[in-house]
Amino acid sequence: MGDNLPPALLTTSLVNTIQIGSLYALMALGITLTFSVMKLPNFAHAEYATAGAYAALIVSLSGVLNPLVIMIAAFVVGALSALISHLAVFKPLERRDVSFYTLILASFAVGLIIRYILFTMADYFNLFDLRIAIPLRVLFREGTLILSNLFAWVVPTSLVLVFILTLLLNRSPLGREMRALANNVNLARVIGIPVERVKNYTWLLVGGLAGVAGALWGLQTAVHPLMGWGAIISVFAAAILGGLSSFSGTILGAYVVAFSENTVILFLNVNYGVDLAYKPAIPFIIIIVVLLFRPQGLTKLIRRAGDLGR
Amino acid sequence: MTPLLEMKNLRKDFGGLRAVDNVSLQVPEGAIIGLIGPNGSGKSTLINLIAGSTDLSSGQVLFASQDISDLPADEVFKLGIARGYQEPALYFKMTVLDNLLLPVKDQRGERPWYAPWRRSWQHEEAAHAEAAVQVLEQVQLLHHYDTLASDLSGGQMKLLEIARCLMGKPQLLLLDEPTAGVAPKLAYEIFQQIARLRDDFGITLLIVEHRLEILFDFADYVYVMHLGKLLAQGAVDEIANDAIVREVYFGD
Numbered sequence: 192m193g194d195n196l197p198p199a200l201l202t203t204s205l206v207n208t209i210q211i212g213s214l215y216a217l218m219a220l221g222i223t224l225t226f227s228v229m230k231l232p233n234f235a236h237a238e239y240a241t242a243g244a245y246a247a248l249i250v251s252l253s254g255v256l257n258p259l260v261i262m263i264a265a266f267v268v269g270a271l272s273a274l275i276s277h278l279a280v281f282k283p284l285e286r287r288d289v290s291f292y293t294l295i296l297a298s299f300a301v302g303l304i305i306r307y308i309l310f311t312m313a314d315y316f317n318l319f320d321l322r323i324a325i326p327l328r329v330l331f332r333e334g335t336l337i338l339s340n341l342f343a344w345v346v347p348t349s350l351v352l353v354f355i356l357t358l359l360l361n362r363s364p365l366g367r368e369m370r371a372l373a374n375n376v377n378l379a380r381v382i383g384i385p386v387e388r389v390k391n392y393t394w395l396l397v398g399g400l401a402g403v404a405g406a407l408w409g410l411q412t413a414v415h416p417l418m419g420w421g422a423i424i425s426v427f428a429a430a431i432l433g434g435l436s437s438f439s440g441t442i443l444g445a446y447v448v449a450f451s452e453n454t455v456i457l458f459l460n461v462n463y464g465v466d467l468a469y470k471p472a473i474p475f476i477i478i479i480v481v482l483l484f485r486p487q488g489l490t491k492l493i494r495r496a497g498d499l500g501r
Numbered sequence: 502m503t504p505l506l507e508m509k510n511l512r513k514d515f516g517g518l519r520a521v522d523n524v525s526l527q528v529p530e531g532a533i534i535g536l537i538g539p540n541g542s543g544k545s546t547l548i549n550l551i552a553g554s555t556d557l558s559s560g561q562v563l564f565a566s567q568d569i570s571d572l573p574a575d576e577v578f579k580l581g582i583a584r585g586y587q588e589p590a591l592y593f594k595m596t597v598l599d600n601l602l603l604p605v606k607d608q609r610g611e612r613p614w615y616a617p618w619r620r621s622w623q624h625e626e627a628a629h630a631e632a633a634v635q636v637l638e639q640v641q642l643l644h645h646y647d648t649l650a651s652d653l654s655g656g657q658m659k660l661l662e663i664a665r666c667l668m669g670k671p672q673l674l675l676l677d678e679p680t681a682g683v684a685p686k687l688a689y690e691i692f693q694q695i696a697r698l699r700d701d702f703g704i705t706l707l708i709v710e711h712r713l714e715i716l717f718d719f720a721d722y723v724y725v726m727h728l729g730k731l732l733a734q735g736a737v738d739e740i741a742n743d744a745i746v747r748e749v750y751f752g753d
Contacts, residue, residue, distance in 0.1 A: 355617055364602070364610030364622065371592055371603055378590050381554065382604040383578045383669060385611075392613045 196461050199335040204454040210342060210411065212449030213349030216442045217404040218422065219429035220356055221397035223441045226430070227373035228393050231294050235276055235302035236401055237419030237426065241309055243269035243402020244323075244409035244418060251324045258325055258344055262403055269402015270395040276301045277394045282387075302420070310416040320413045323406065345407045352400060357438055359396075369393055373436075425452065428474035431481050434488025444488070448474055503566055505530040505705050506551070506582075506673055511560035513546055520546045522729040524560075528673070533699055533706045535716045535737075538726035539750060544709045545587065547726070548675050551707075552584045553577040564673070579606075583666035584675040587709075589658035593651035597642060597661055600650055601633040601668050602626075633668065640664045640694055656680075656687040660694070667698070674698070676708045680715065688712060692719050713750075717741055725750070 218240055225233045246268035247261045255261065280301050284294060313319055331338035360366035368389045371379045380386050405419060412418070425448050432444025451473045459465035481488060506528040513521040521543045528534050536544050549555035551562055553574040562570045569577055592600050602608075608629070609615050610622030637643040640660040645653065650661060659679050666674055679695065680688035696719050698704045710716040716723070723740040725733040727749050733740060740746055 359616055363616040363619070364608045364626065365613060365616040367595070367599055367603060368611055370595070374592055374594065375590075378592070379603075381552070381574045381578060381584070381590075382665060383575055383606060384603060386575070389611065392611070396613055 196458055200457060200461075201454070202336050204457050206336065206338070206342070207453040208446065208450045210345050211453065212446035213346050213353070214404050214408055215422070215426055215429045215449055216353050216445035217349045217400050217407075218426045219433070219441045219445050220353060220438065221401050222426060222430040223433055223435055223438065224360075224369070224393060224397050226435045228369050229277075229281070229390060230291070231281060231298065232427075232435070234295065234298045234423065235305060236298075236397075237423035238302045238305035238309070239269040239273050239398040239401035239419070240405030240408065240422070241414075241416060241419035242272045242305060242405065243399075244405035244414045245309055245312070245318070246402065247323050247406035247409055248318065248321055248414045252321070256325055261323065261325070262348065262406055265402040265406035266399040267402070269405065270399035272305060273394045273398020273401070274391060276305070277390065282390075306416055306420060313416050318414070320415050322413050323409045325410060341410050345411055348403070348407060352403060353442060356396070356400065360438065365389070365392060424471075424478075425449075425474040428477040428481075431478050432488050434486075437488060440488050448477060451477065504528055505565060506707070507563040508547075508551070509561040509563070511547065511550055511562070512558045513543075513550060513555065514558045519729050521550065524726070524729075524731050526724050526731065526734070528705060528707050530672075530705050531699065531703055532721045533696065533708065533719055535720035535723040536707060536709045536726065537711070537713060537716065537723060537740075537750070538732070541728075542726040543729040544726055545677055548584065548677050548707075548709060551577075552582065552675060578604075578669060581670070581672040582675065583669050583671035583673075585659070585662045585666060585677060585679060587677045587681055589655075589662045591650040591658060591661060591665075594649065596647050596649055597637070597653070598630065598633055598646045600661060601636060601665055602629055604665060604668050605629045605632075606669075633664075636664045636667045639667065639697070656683040656691065659683060659691060663691075663695070663698075667702075667704075671704060673705045673707065676706065676710075678709055678711060680710065680712050689715055692716075695719065713741075 218236065222233060222236050225231050225236065243265035247265040250261050250264045280297055281294065284297055325341070328340045329337055330340055330343060360369060368379070368384050371384055372386060372389055376386060408418060429444035429448045430441050432447055433441030452470055456465065456467060456470050456473065460467050504527040508524060508526050511521050511524045512519070524543070524547060536547065538544050546555065550557055553569070553572050553576065557570055560570070561568060564580060564582060567580070569580065592603065608622070609625050615621045634643060634646070637646055640663055642657060642660055642664060645657065650658065653661060663676070663679070676695070679691055683691065692715050695706060695708070699706060708716065708720070717737045720737055723735065723737055724731060725740060725746050732749060733743055733746050735743070
């Protein structure tokens with residue numbers, strides 16, 4: 192990075208990159224998985240994260256402060272919202288053989304519905320901008336850089352979940368069947384793979400991981416009905432960087448997006464006076480550039496075992 | 502004795518085209534039945550109708566006296582009817598072994614609450630892999646177990662497809678041109694293995710085939726289709742010497 196970027200700012204931004212990037216990865220993998228297995232670019236995905244964050248918040252407000260219990264609650268609520276949106280909306284639509292575009296619009300609608308259910312609930316119980324109340328402890332302090340126990344929760348949890356999901360996909364019978372569905376769903380049906388069941392399982396996994404991502408997000412910032420929606424473009428940018436088909440590409444994409452949003456913008460700000468307010472434009476720029484020049488994403492560049500369609 | 506598979510007055514229209522026109526045929530248990538006819542005569546459509554991949558326009562399909570006319574492909578498969586395709590349909594980006602493990606029913610490791618705990622399903626997986634190894638031995642593909650399906654030769658792909666059918670322990674196997682695009686020597690071997698499936702495991706076979714010289718060596722009974730209709734049927738030597746069949750098929 193440039194000589195003009197103060198080291199303290201650089202380190203803080205890099206820590207943010209790792210933290211935010213891990214959360215993006217957790218959500219973007221879900222989008223890649225729904226897109227590959229279900230052929231659905233799901234814009235409601237962000238709301239599973241918000242639902243998970245609210246589940247975590249409510250559990251923590253009820254006095255349970257064990258982070259593990261909080262994460263499990265977030266997983267369950269995220270998983271159920273995903274499964275319900277599949278059973279109530281996406282599956283009936285698929286049965287009617289609607290077009291790809293109808294499904295995209297439907298996913299926007301599902302997102303809106305979940306978001307405003309959460310809004311109504313938050314309004315009624317006055318649950319805006321609250322932080323999940325796990326007590327804060329400072330683990331490490333060096334100049335302006337402060338690492339709290341939240342960092343110790345967010346990063347390892349996301350990384351471990353990403354790792355487990357990758358193993359699951361590549362090494363387990365469930366993953367084998369998910370890869371088969373991603374590859375050729377008609378053949379899957381003919382050879383007796385329980386297609387509907389595998390789809391349900393996929394939704395549970397994807398929604399659960401989004402829920403946990405939302406809870407981790409709520410740990411480090413605050414819980415708000417728009418928090419998921421605010422991240423969805425960044426998360427899609429990460430998934431598109433992965434070509435919407437590659438696991439390793441999506442993970443790398445998540446960190447690239449987080450790096451651009453945290454470190455690159457800071458570098459541009461310090462050196463060229465670019466206003467930090469342009470930060471939200473970064474994921475859009477990434478999406479446009481990738482779709483124009485490299486629609487297959489980073490897949491071919493890395494070629495690792497994580498690809499769904501390897 | 503009632504036949505294992507019975508088709509009654511099957512009819513299939515694609516728009517204005519009648520692809521299968523009032524076809525009735527019977528497949529007795531343990532038989533190898535040939536289905537021949539020029540291109541476009543409706544043979545593959547007939548296979549699709551039985552397997553549930555295409556909906557019937559009218560008629561009835563009975564399997565072991567059960568009406569399967571309206572069942573979707575996966576239900577038909579569960580009842581014990583497996584099929585192969587003219588163009589082998591495989592998961593080309595997976596290994597031979599993975600291709601065989603996919604159709605195994607009710608795997609523990611396909612449930613998300615077991616899947617992350619390898620220990621909970623690896624025992625069962627090993628047993629399935631053992632079954633797959635036996636099937637691979639039958640079709641002589643064992644040394645290719647770790648090969649990507651896309652790296653197999655055309656004939657080996659056909660054999661892998663048959664092996665996958667066997668994993669489901671089918672009673673009836675529907676094969677659509679099992680030797681299409683396969684070298685003549687291997688084609689004969691494929692048929693020898695098909696015959697062994699019948700002899701050793703009692704699997705009944707309905708085979709669409711263009712290589713009559715090989716089919717006639719193995720089939721018990723042959724149906725001839727032409728323009729969607731059943732043109733003739735009979736034992737191999739009757740069909741081989743039937744004047745009408747020769748005219749339609751060979752243009753004699």
